[in-house]
Amino acid sequence: MADTKVYRATTTAPVNIAVVKYWGKRDPKLNLPTNSSLSVTLAQSDLRTLTTATCSAAPSFAAQGADTLLLNGEPSDVSGARTQACFRALRERRAAVEAADPSLPKLSTLPLRVVTENNFPTAAGLASSAAGFAALVRAIADLYELPDTPAQLSLIARQGSGSACRSVFGGYVAWRMGELEDGSDSLAEQVAPASAWPEMRALVLVVSAAKKGVSSSSGMQQTVATSGLFKQRIVQVVPENMATMEAAIHAQDFAKFAEVTMRDSNSFHATCADTYPPIFYMNDVSRAAVRAVEAINAAAGRTVAAYTFDAGPNAVVYYLEKDAGVVLGTFSSILGAVDGWTGGAAPSAASAKTLDAAVADALKTGVSRVISTGVGEGPIKSEEHLVGEDGEPVKR
Secondary structure: OOOOOOEEEEEEEEOEEEEEOOOOEEEOOOOEEOOOEEEEEEOOOOOEEEEEEEEOOOHHHHHHOOOEEEEOOEEEOOOOHHHHHHHHHHHHHHHHHHHHOOOOOOHHHOOEEEEEEEOOOOOOOOOHHHHHHHHHHHHHHHHOOOOOOHHHHHHHHHHHOHHHHHHHOOOEEEEOOOOOOOOOOOOEEEEEOHHHOOOEEEEEEEOOOOOOOOOHHHHHHHHHHHOOOHHHHHHHHHHHHHHHHHHHHHHOOHHHHHHHHHHHHHHHHHHHHHOOOOOOOOOHHHHHHHHHHHHHHHHHOOOOOEEEOOOOOOEEEEEEHHHHHHHHHHHHHHHOOOEOOHHHOOOOOOOOOOOOHHHHHHHHHHOOEEEEEEEOOOOEEEOOOOEOOOOOEOOO
């Protein structure tokens, strides 16, 4: 009798927010970066992708013929080169496992049915592709029962989305750019686990949940081709920032961590502005968030908060748990009515610092949601399957 069992595996994967940015590719096909980068993995309780990967020789799977992906309830194209590169690499690894043990089911020959959900806006500057491809790769790797380490899987996730390689680890993660032409040394490495500096917190100010105007891939190509500042960034700025940031993390030196985080964000967006024609991911609300962080630090007499912006307008503000009163208090005094505060209620504004009226007004009118979170773990296996034992997507 033919094996009609539905094989399935489910995983969650986190968002990561870089404090030393990846921007620019030396090989677009292999997603090889022009510089190394370093990020903080955020807690999955607030920002995560949940993915179930399935395959079967059952008639319903055979009828579909090809691999399919359901993203947030809608069919998504899997024919793109990046997704296909991930599928191909994972199938090759499963085929090798099957060749070594002929008694194993030939899962590598079966069509994949993947269902995935984000609990945050997609394509809005919140690293949805990083969490998405990390979850995709990890779920299929678990489905195929591959022996690969997270570092080895990061090589595959990188081919889907560059920053996805960092989301295969928790804590503080570096993506080493590598030097080899085949990309075999361009992978992620955990600098420190979340438990090494658990006091790290992050407040995400969601400025816009709309899809951004210039995609990251397109923006990178434009910057590499036209920015005069770009070469200095990859040759001098980033290598210095990487070394300083890794030392700051190991020493739990928040002042230095914050300085590098803000300087690197500024450098990244300066190269975007120096691109021809210029690219502007930040807007007036983003700049108001910068001024708010500067005011909080000035009033505190020390650096207690650090802003950073990826390729989008949303602000991520890092701070330590001990300084939550002043950081969250200041923002909640303005954004207390905005959705997203932990527990549904904004923190007390008793320790709030007074912000310039124009800054406060820009934040109040421009921030649609807040996400209060912290440093977290890497992908986690889950029994919350999005596909039932019958192979059909679960209605939620």
